[in-house]
Amino acid sequence: MQSIAKVLSGDSLGQPVGVHGWIYRTRSSGGIVFVVVRDSTGIIQTTMRKGVVSDAEFELASSAGIESAVEVEGTLAEDKRAPGGLEIRASKFSLVAPSEPFPITEYQSTELLLDQRHLWIRSREQTAVTRIKAAMLRGGREWFQENDYVEVTPPMITGVAPEDSTTLFQIKYFDRIAYLSQSAQFYLESLIYSCERVWALTPSFRAEKSRTPRHLAEYWHLEMEAAWIDNDGNMKVQEELVTAMIGRAAVDCPAELKLLGRDAADLGRIAPPFDRMSYEEAMASLQKSGFDTSWGSDLGAVEERALTKERDTPLFVVNYPKELKPFYMKENPDDHRTYKNSDLLAPEGYGEIIGGSERETDNSLLVDRLREIGESLDNYQWYLDLRKYGSVPHSGFGLGLERMVTWVCKLEHIRDATPFPRTVARVYP
């Protein structure tokens, strides 16, 4: 047996080949049956003729339904009438396992596809997304390895909750309460004092009742933290990493990208340095476009879309007002109203995929800010400890993997960037 991709390469033209997979489509016309077979690498038409295969095999082939598991052996032939120009003229057909009528047909609704997700992930589109996502992760892992980052394994169960813990999933943890992690950042920050440069890929959980095309309740969070680098260095890491991830997908998955309407060549234009714009400049630009917004307003979905819609490469927005961002960021010495931070916005209107910053290194400043926002210091004691024993400048960021996949794969909704999306309305299948 060979992969369908291998057979489609045409190397075996005129020679015996065999494939196994699942029936993608069947059509029959009297004494001939067309069975289009799908495997993980592609689809190919096979033809069964009465008299060439046995009557029993012919009967099986003509009655087998979509998604039946089959094996076909025959001769590879060129034929203009075949989709793709190549077909296997079968000498042998066997049914590995029949399929009941497949619930997903040519007529589909969003609801059906989500209810039948365990079956819909067999689709060519979902398969392409899965492979592209894997390639992006491969590219990221390669980049981290080449740049001396240590992959670490932070916990996903935490005992600490901020005062406003409404966005945390609570779990029963033996005889007390614990929470599912929203971010591994504090754990990564702890690890830089030994490994200096660390990264982790973990699930993050958000109990926000968000109902948008860019939110999941569970998503894969790619986070990095490094000692001795400031926010400019942090942004350089981000643009190089993003470029490496996209580059790997473009090289390894051009066909999958094309299937999704994304030209791999266009992705090749994405290279450091990415454009940079301050929050203040972003505000001015939005006001010029007629937005009723001013200093202190956050960039919402509409604003991010406006800023990135006409772009085909990512955009950094830097130096947000402090009140819009969390307490652990480092104040901008050039403008005390803002932090040394950045959000990376994906182009084409997709919006934020990374949030990052230089971290505050001064223990007393952190304590002040925590008091200001009414947080109990007890919950942060171990985090504050990190500033007591050789505090060093450091920076880091978190990348929402599915958000990046949504952009790279030109998806309309983030739930298609993961095989089994978890949203406020769905935990099945």
Next chain:
RNA sequence: GCCGUCGUAGCUCAGUAGGUAGAGCGUCCGCCUGUUAAGCGGAAGGUCAACGGUUCGAGCCCGUUCGACGGCGCCA
């Protein structure tokens, strides 16, 4: 949390003025030796989301509940 749309056959949908429930696809049976999500003929298939109300009569009008989807906010 807020705003909006929709629940009718396995799937996608139509259902006019309130008067005995329809189509295409799928399934099953038959025909067809080059189909491209093939074509032709036939058959089976329904608690119209649930509950309550109005009416001689409700898929349709009113109310409540449940579910799903679209968008905003929050965020990656």
